[in-house]
Amino acid sequence: MVAEKIKTKQKSTVKIPEMKYNIEKTPDSDRVTQFLNIFAAILKESNYRAALDQYTKVSAKCARCTTVCHVYHATQDVRDIPCYRSELLLSVYRRYFSFEGSLYARIFGGFELTEEHISKMQYSFWNCTACRKCLLECPSGIDHGLITHLTRYILSEMKLTPRALVISTREQLFGLTENTSAIPLIALKNSIEFLEEELFEAFGVNIKFPLDVEDAEYIFFAPVSDYLMEAETLMGIATVLHTAGVSWTIGSKYFDAINYGLFYSDLVLGRVLNKMEEEVKRLRAKKVLIGECGHATRSATFLKTFWHGDDNPEIVNILQLTHKLVMEGKIKIDPDKIKEKVTYHDPCNIARQNWIVKEPREILKSFCRNYVEMYPGGADNYCCGGGSGLVSIDEIRKYRTTIAGQKKAEQIQQTGAHYIVAPCANCKKQIRETLTDNNLDGELIGLHDLILKAIVIKGAKQDG
Numbered sequence: 001m002v003a004e005k006i007k008t009k010q011k012s013t014v015k016i017p018e019m020k021y022n023i024e025k026t027p028d029s030d031r032v033t034q035f036l037n038i039f040a041a042i043l044k045e046s047n048y049r050a051a052l053d054q055y056t057k058v059s060a061k062c063a064r065c066t067t068v069c070h071v072y073h074a075t076q077d078v079r080d081i082p083c084y085r086s087e088l089l090l091s092v093y094r095r096y097f098s099f100e101g102s103l104y105a106r107i108f109g110g111f112e113l114t115e116e117h118i119s120k121m122q123y124s125f126w127n128c129t130a131c132r133k134c135l136l137e138c139p140s141g142i143d144h145g146l147i148t149h150l151t152r153y154i155l156s157e158m159k160l161t162p163r164a165l166v167i168s169t170r171e172q173l174f175g176l177t178e179n180t181s182a183i184p185l186i187a188l189k190n191s192i193e194f195l196e197e198e199l200f201e202a203f204g205v206n207i208k209f210p211l212d213v214e215d216a217e218y219i220f221f222a223p224v225s226d227y228l229m230e231a232e233t234l235m236g237i238a239t240v241l242h243t244a245g246v247s248w249t250i251g252s253k254y255f256d257a258i259n260y261g262l263f264y265s266d267l268v269l270g271r272v273l274n275k276m277e278e279e280v281k282r283l284r285a286k287k288v289l290i291g292e293c294g295h296a297t298r299s300a301t302f303l304k305t306f307w308h309g310d311d312n313p314e315i316v317n318i319l320q321l322t323h324k325l326v327m328e329g330k331i332k333i334d335p336d337k338i339k340e341k342v343t344y345h346d347p348c349n350i351a352r353q354n355w356i357v358k359e360p361r362e363i364l365k366s367f368c369r370n371y372v373e374m375y376p377g378g379a380d381n382y383c384c385g386g387g388s389g390l391v392s393i394d395e396i397r398k399y400r401t402t403i404a405g406q407k408k409a410e411q412i413q414q415t416g417a418h419y420i421v422a423p424c425a426n427c428k429k430q431i432r433e434t435l436t437d438n439n440l441d442g443e444l445i446g447l448h449d450l451i452l453k454a455i456v457i458k459g460a461k462q463d464g
């Protein structure tokens, strides 16, 4: 076994909080049969086989992945070794779904799936934040984030998903409000009105959050929790779009960018995207604009897979658009406003593939004289510790902020920055809680919150 071969380097000195998730429903008795049936059905309807065939053959069991996993770094627990965890699922695949494995078992016996093995998976796969940093290190190219997603998908079909995630996606898919924060439309309208009033009070300029405008260039989906918790981010975005004269709208029938399907279920992923598609088509928007959120941006790129027809829209993250507007000189940001030291945290879902890495840095460097990098950063960044939906599970806050978030806390401390910029709703919540729980200085802020402090607005009664 991999776990036995890879010796832990030292005994952990960290006290690990007990990981107890509220599970949605008591599982059925014959979980082994259930697990195998669901696994078989998913394999039949998807293309996971190609990856699993490859991974079961190529793993070198070299332990290089352990050198970069922030969870294993903190716990030093063999169960948090990426390859050990993935082997929990790969051993099932090899035994029951590969020709060689089934033949071997028939002749020689060997591994059989048990209740205990399923319990191990249930524990282990919710410890991984699916940040995919270990993929960069693995010489065999094994994507543990993908294996985590697939295993959670099977477990979710067995109703073994943490309750916090199920409740929010249920409200989004089947509830009255159709969003993960359960914000009724009337409350959204009130919130928008309030933000417009705040902007008018600050700048003396009518900056709007357009609602239900047809044929706009962009339809905007924010992580819906921003309407409750990240007013400055939204005001910064609206101000940038207003100043540059961008044509945009929010849709009243569907306005949530959050898609936890990316973390645990392809079915949920697709259903949420279907809602987004309906709204894009209803308002005939040309492009989809996603707010400050890593997983929401990455999940929206799957729109092209689930879209009905071949006219699927371009997916744009607000950092890309703002970067373009800054580079074209369509918005101006005063370089003398922000005097404090500023650093940047890369959300895994937009940085790991080197996708949106240079844009936020170029924006920040254009107006923050005292900008410092966090090390490592960009594609090599460390997860905030709340990735893959863990941030929404409040009962494991201590685990998130003191174990999974330990590396991020160290990184932030090393920069000595006052402002820690994190353009992602999940990272914002997680890092704020990490700062509090570890008694660290520094203010977590969105990128557009910082722009709002320094943007030059034509006709404004003051300089911002």
Ligand code: SF4
Binding pocket: 068, 069, 070, 071, 072, 081, 082, 127, 128, 129, 130, 131, 132, 133, 134, 135, 144, 145, 383
């Ligand atoms: S995906 Fe991230 S959390 Fe999961 S095993 Fe790899 S490095 Fe660790």
Ligand code: SF4
Binding pocket: 058, 059, 060, 061, 062, 063, 064, 065, 066, 082, 083, 137, 138, 139, 140, 141, 142
């Ligand atoms: S780095 Fe890759 S091959 Fe080596 S132990 Fe980790 S997953 Fe296995």
